[in-house]
Amino acid sequence: MEIELRVANQSDLPDLIALDAECFPPGNSDLEPAPQGEIEAGVEEGNIFAAAVNQKVVGMLQLEKVSSNEWELLTLAITSGHRGQAIGKALMERLFVELSQSPYLVAVSCLTSPNNEAMQGLLESFGFVQVGLIPDYFGPGKHRLKFQLN
Numbered sequence: 001m002e003i004e005l006r007v008a009n010q011s012d013l014p015d016l017i018a019l020d021a022e023c024f025p026p027g028n029s030d031l032e033p034a035p036q037g038e039i040e041a042g043v044e045e046g047n048i049f050a051a052a053v054n055q056k057v058v059g060m061l062q063l064e065k066v067s068s069n070e071w072e073l074l075t076l077a078i079t080s081g082h083r084g085q086a087i088g089k090a091l092m093e094r095l096f097v098e099l100s101q102s103p104y105l106v107a108v109s110c111l112t113s114p115n116n117e118a119m120q121g122l123l124e125s126f127g128f129v130q131v132g133l134i135p136d137y138f139g140p141g142k143h144r145l146k147f148q149l150n
C-alpha cells in the first residue's frame with residue numbers, strides 16, 4: 001500500500017471535514033470534533049498534512065504553530081478502515097520533517113483523552129511524555145491528558 005503525504009489544499013476540504021466528522025462523532029466525550037472554521041484555517045495556513053491512498057484522503061494531521069518555538073498537535077485522525085496500517089505513524093514522521101526544518105527548537109504539545117490508548121501509544125512511541133491531566137478541559141467529565149515533546 002502506497003501512502004501519499006502532502007500539505008492539504010482547498011480541494012481537500014470536503015474530505016477533511018468528513019474525516020473529522022467520522023473520527024470525532026458527537027456525544028463521545030473522548031473525541032472532540034474540530035471547532036467551526038478550524039480545519040478551513042488550517043488549510044489556509046498550510047498546517048494540515050493529508051495522507052492519501054489511491055488518491056483518497058484517509059488521514060490528516062493538523063498543527064497549530066502557536067509561536068515560533070511552541071506548536072500544538074491539534075488533530076490526528078485516520079479513517080476507521082485504515083487504522084493499524086502505520087498511516088498515523090507516517091503523518092507523525094511528516095511532523096518530524098517539519099520540526100527538522102524549523103530554525104528553532106520547538107516544543108510540541110498534544111491533548112488527548114485518558115481513555116484514548118491508541119493515541120497515547122502513538123505519542124509515546126515518538127517520545128512525547130505525559131506532563132499533566134487537565135480535568136474537565138472540554139466540559140464536565142471531558143478530561144484531557146497533556147503530552148509534550150521537548
Ligand SMILES: CC(C)(COP(=O)(O)OP(=O)(O)OC[C@H]1O[C@@H](n2cnc3c(N)ncnc32)[C@H](O)[C@@H]1OP(=O)(O)O)[C@@H](O)C(=O)NCCC(=O)NCCS
Pocket residue numbers: 023024031075076077078079082083084085086087088089090111112113116117118119121122123125
Ligand atoms: C489514534 C490514531 C490516529 C492512530 O492511527 P493509526 O494509523 O491507526 O496508527 P498506526 O497504525 O500508525 O500505529 C502507530 C503506533 O501507534 C500506537 N497505536 C496505534 N493503534 C493503537 C492501539 N489501538 N492501541 C495501542 N497503541 C496503538 C502503537 O504504538 C503503534 O505502533 P506499533 O504498530 O508499532 O505498535 C487512530 O486510531 C485514530 O484516528 N483514532 C480516532 C481519532 C483519534 O483518537 N485521534 C486522536 C485524537 S487526540
